[in-house]
Amino acid sequence: MATRTRPSSKRCAVIGGSGFLGRHLVERLVDRGYTVNVFDIRQAYELPGVMFHQGDLCDRQALLLALKEVSVVFHCASPAPASDDRALFQRVNIDGTRTVIQACHEAGVQKLILTSSASVVFEGTDIKNGREDLPYAKKPIDYYTETKIVQEKLVLEACSKEKGFLTVAIRPHGIFGPRDPQLVPILVDTARRGKMKFIIGDGSNLVDFTYVENVVHGHILAAEHLKADSPLCGQAYHITNDEPVRFWDFMSQILEGLGYSAPRYHLPYTLVYGIALLLWLMALVLRPLIRIKPTFTPMRVALAGTHHYYSCARAKKDMGYQPLVPLQEAIVRTVESYPHLRKGA
Numbered sequence: 001m002a003t004r005t006r007p008s009s010k011r012c013a014v015i016g017g018s019g020f021l022g023r024h025l026v027e028r029l030v031d032r033g034y035t036v037n038v039f040d041i042r043q044a045y046e047l048p049g050v051m052f053h054q055g056d057l058c059d060r061q062a063l064l065l066a067l068k069e070v071s072v073v074f075h076c077a078s079p080a081p082a083s084d085d086r087a088l089f090q091r092v093n094i095d096g097t098r099t100v101i102q103a104c105h106e107a108g109v110q111k112l113i114l115t116s117s118a119s120v121v122f123e124g125t126d127i128k129n130g131r132e133d134l135p136y137a138k139k140p141i142d143y144y145t146e147t148k149i150v151q152e153k154l155v156l157e158a159c160s161k162e163k164g165f166l167t168v169a170i171r172p173h174g175i176f177g178p179r180d181p182q183l184v185p186i187l188v189d190t191a192r193r194g195k196m197k198f199i200i201g202d203g204s205n206l207v208d209f210t211y212v213e214n215v216v217h218g219h220i221l222a223a224e225h226l227k228a229d230s231p232l233c234g235q236a237y238h239i240t241n242d243e244p245v246r247f248w249d250f251m252s253q254i255l256e257g258l259g260y261s262a263p264r265y266h267l268p269y270t271l272v273y274g275i276a277l278l279l280w281l282m283a284l285v286l287r288p289l290i291r292i293k294p295t296f297t298p299m300r301v302a303l304a305g306t307h308h309y310y311s312c313a314r315a316k317k318d319m320g321y322q323p324l325v326p327l328q329e330a331i332v333r334t335v336e337s338y339p340h341l342r343k344g345a
């Protein structure tokens with residue numbers, strides 16, 4: 001058992017603090033006067049006022065060192081959603097989150113803020129202005145979603161006013177911004193390989209893309225509003241830009257901003273989804289012999305061809321959330337931050 005001294009409410013830990021969202025969160029927390037411990041499997045940078053603890057979150061002893069005298073923990077570590085390693089998702093998102101909760105108890109942590117995902121309710125069919133009371137996906141579309149659901153339940157069920165341990169889950173959707181390793185890089189890579197010519201479906205589907213600074217703002221508001229008498233205890237909150245946009249308009253703006261052509265030709269959604277499913281099954285069957293990683297996975301096709309946008313009315317009401325950076329400004333900032341991904345660079 002770790003020795004306890006009274007934690008300062010301005011001392012926090014960010015698990016996954018070397019990652020895309022985690023690093024933006026750490027930077028803002030430092031700006032707001034917090035002392036931050038980062039716990040991550042890798043150390044990606046150095047920052048004054050930030051103490052790094054390198055380790056695997058499944059290792060309770062390693063975690064305990066990072067949680068010493070900490071009152072608030074942000075848990076935003078996860079394997080990359082594109083991975084097809086089911087055992088890794090199970091180990092990190094489920095077993096690892098149990099370990100995080102246990103370590104928080106042992107270290108006397110008072111608040112745990114989990115980065116969940118709005119996709120915990122997404123089954124591959126339209127969601128329009130979805131609220132937090134939508135049921136969890138019964139048939140999660142991939143291992144990432146399957147384990148994010150269990151992870152969120154574990155964290156919300158651990159909320160206990162009696163034990164003085166309060167929890168909340170933030171559900172962002174489609175995070176983008178400077179240093180994002182997924183959305184823009186995958187998009188550009190797909191365009192460079194000549195595969196970004198087609199619009200899946202009629203192109204009218206609306207989606208939430210959320211600028212990383214807004215997601216960070218939602219996390220900090222949640223931490224600061226989470227109190228024993230607040231409605232946040234044990235609840236999930238959608239955090240979006242609150243400006244649903246046509247999926248293909250958003251992709252086209254990023255592509256054109258970086259000098260690539262926008263997709264122009266339409267393909268029927270069911271055809272592309274069927275092909276993606278077939279390729280995914282083939283990849284699964286051939287896995288012992290050869291490793292194939294299709295670009296258009298069923299998950300990506302579903303995300304590209306359906307409506308999925310969420311209401312953040314609950315976050316507005318309970319924690320005064322309003323996005324800080326509007327969508328158009330966010331797109332401009334993002335495009336400017338990727339000079340190395342411009343066409344011809």
Ligand SMILES: NC(=O)C1=CN([C@@H]2O[C@H](COP(=O)(O)OP(=O)(O)OC[C@H]3O[C@@H](n4cnc5c(N)ncnc54)[C@H](OP(=O)(O)O)[C@@H]3O)[C@@H](O)[C@H]2O)C=CC1
Pocket residue numbers: 015016017018019020021022039040041042055056057058075076077078079080092096115116117118148171172173174175176181182
């Ligand atoms: N990006 C998005 O659009 C969305 C993301 N989210 C959630 O936001 C969170 C942050 O995502 P994002 O910043 O994009 O992801 P990143 O992959 O950029 O960051 C996650 C960080 O966690 C680290 N990590 C992974 N496994 C472990 C482990 N076992 N122990 C310690 N650290 C580990 C990663 O290291 P390494 O890179 O070496 O694996 C990485 O540094 C995740 O929980 C994700 O599910 C939710 C909705 C949308």
Ligand SMILES: CC(C)=CCC[C@@H](C)[C@H]1CC[C@H]2C3=C(CC[C@]12C)[C@@]1(C)CCC(=O)C[C@@H]1CC3
Pocket residue numbers: 081116117118119173174175182183186187190295296300301303304
């Ligand atoms: C069709 C195609 C190849 C588009 C390229 C962009 C995609 C890589 C992104 C478009 C929507 C994104 C998204 C996520 C990852 C990147 C995209 C598929 C998440 C799955 C990341 C993790 C989440 O929790 C949900 C996200 C939904 C949107």
